[in-house]
Amino acid sequence: MKGFKKLSMLSLIIVFMISMLSGCIVPSTSQENEEQSEGEFKGTIKMYAGTYSPNRILNANQKPATVMKKLAEEYEKETGIKIEFIKPLPADQDYMTWVRTKASGGQLPDIIWSQWYDANTALAKGTLTDLSKYLDDPNPYVDNKPWNELLNKQIISDTKSADGSTYVINGDYxxxxxxxxxxxxxxxGIEKTPETWSEFIEAAQKLKDAGYIPFAWNLASTPTGTDRITWLTRLFFTNFFADEYDELRFTGNEGITNQDQVIAIKKGIFGSENEKWMAIWPILKDFSQYWQPDFTGGDSNGQGTMLAFLTGEVGMYFDGSWASQQIKSAEPDFEWSSFKNPYPDKVISEFATDFDSSASIGGPSASFQYAVPTKQANNSLTPAKEKAIVDWLMYLTTPDHNEEIVNELGENVPTVAGAEPIEELKALSDLTNQPLQSVFGGINLENKELDAIYRAFQSYILGETSLEEFAKVADTEMEKTADALIQQNNWDLSEYLDE
Structure with a gap:
């Protein structure tokens, strides 16, 4: 032991002499400090904050995010822990590829942005920390109230992995x-906003009678046009198949996966063999009579329907929560607001259920979804640092801080209990407490498949092809895509298809 002490002292003297010769003392890293200390972590936490990052890359007309930086500075004063924000990736760099590459080398930052679906199914097991062990802990920044009483219970329940793990902390919708x-x-003469599809169509007719274009719709062959049809079909599929939702989760995951959809296609649940699946399309064609005359025209970089709405000649249109700030900044010369999307009812179809599918388009998949990589994916992680990271996440998810972060940009709805959205999005607050349940109907397993079905849908809406001709294209494309996915993933579906 004495020899070891002498050797250690000699080593320190040599290091000191070398550092003096180089003109500076060699500082120990924060990781070394942490590993040497058995106390609280006092180093730097690195965070990929994405959209809410103070150094995010801005596109035209985007507002900078400043709140996170302010809170980080306040947090450092209070705890001595510094928060360093990782610069977000440019738009042309694939984020998930970056995450996987960094994880494989143990180089991920301490906190990353991650969608719950990716965390549960797309990332290798062992990449992210199961945070469920902290959910019952008191949040010291909200009178020691248990953390899970502040986080949205519905979202926690619906975004768990198949084994019950919670990998993502959610703060917006x-x-x-x-x-x-x-x-x-x-x-x-429309006295209340519609809740059901029949009320919605009734309102559209009244707008038409009053001289307005009832609804602005984009049926152009553009990403926005293609995307919007999946919104509309999801609204109907989720409602029509609500009573079968659990059965459609063949593989046992919380949500319906692509593998589940392939099984449903192969079993004839999704496709023209099923009257329920077929019933949606005539309803959508009937809806098209209320669209603006040039609904197949260009969409002005995804803004066509909004621009039509801003003229004051259009009564309604679909858009995301992010659009509220764009409409507001345009300063239209009329009063406007929003309501949650109407869901199908028995007046519209015998296949309609009582399930409110308004929440099927959207979800806790926005910008405030943060996960903590494990030691395997982040070699700087230690138990002390992990506790500090969780403490910072608790700081961010107080009602006041969550509301301040999300509402600065005004694009999403805050989900922490007690946090209120901006006025223009208050009608969407209730969506955060509804079951996270969506049925895509098998039409968008891959972009190539969706594009082909979408083109057939365009022809059907325009009266160029029949419903039967559209269905034939849809069946062919779904079967072809299902077969390709089975082969690519080496799925053995015999246990589901031999029943």
Whole structure:
């Protein structure tokens, strides 16, 4: 032991002499400090904060995010822990590829942004820390109230992995809504916003009778046009198949996966063999009579329907919660607001259920979804550092801080209990407490498949092809895509298809 002490002292003298010769003392890293200390972590936490990052890359007309930086500075004063924000990736760099690459080398930052679905199914097991062990802990920044009483219970329940792990802490919700012209509604004699599809169509007819274009729709062959049809079909599929939702989760995951959809296609549940699946399309064609005359035209970089709405000639249109700030900044010369999307009812179809599918388009998949990589994916992680990371996440998820972060940009709805959204999105608040349940109907397993089905849908809406001709294309594309996915993933579905 004495020899060891002498050797250690000699080593320190040599290091000191070398550092003096180089003109500086060699500082120990924060990791070394942490490993030497058995006390609290006092180093730097590195965070990929994404959209809410103070150094995010801005596109035209985007607002900078400043709140997270302010809170980080306040947190450092209070705890001595510094928060360093990792610069977000440019748009042309694939984020998930970056995450996987960094994880394989143990180089991920201490906190990353991650969608719950990716965390549960797309990342290798062992990449992210199961945070469920902390959910019952008191949040010291909210009178020691248990953390899980502040976080949205519905979202925690619905975003767990198949084994019950919680990998992502959620703080916002991206919703989709029907934006409407309040003055047009008043002139058309519409006394309340529609809740069901039959009420929605009734409102559209009243707007038409009052001289307005009832609804702005984009059926152009663009990413926005293709995307919007999946919104609409999801609204109907989720409602029509609500009573079968648990049965459609063949593989046992919380949500319906692509593998589940392939099984449903192969079993004839999704496709023209099923009257329920087929019943949706004529309803959508009937809806098209209320669209603007040029609904197949260009969409002005995804903004066509909004621009039509801003003229004041259109009564309603679909858009995401992010659109509220864009509409607001345009300063239209009429009063406007939004309501949650109407869901199908028995007046519209015998296959409609009582399930409110308004929340099926959107979900806790926006910008405030943060996960903590494990030691395997982040070699700087220690138990002390992990506790400090969780403490910072607790600091961010107080009602006041969550509301301040999310509402600065005004694109999403805050989900922490007690946090309120901006006025324009208050109608969407209830969506955060609804079951996270979506049925895609098998039409968008891959982009190539969706594009082909979408083109067939365009022809059907325009009266160029029949419903049967559309269905034939849809069946062919779904079967072809299902077969390709089975082969690519080496799925053995015999246990599901031999029943």
């Amino acid at each position: 991206v919703g989709t809504a029907t934006y409407y012209n309040v003055e047009a509604f008043e002139k058309a």
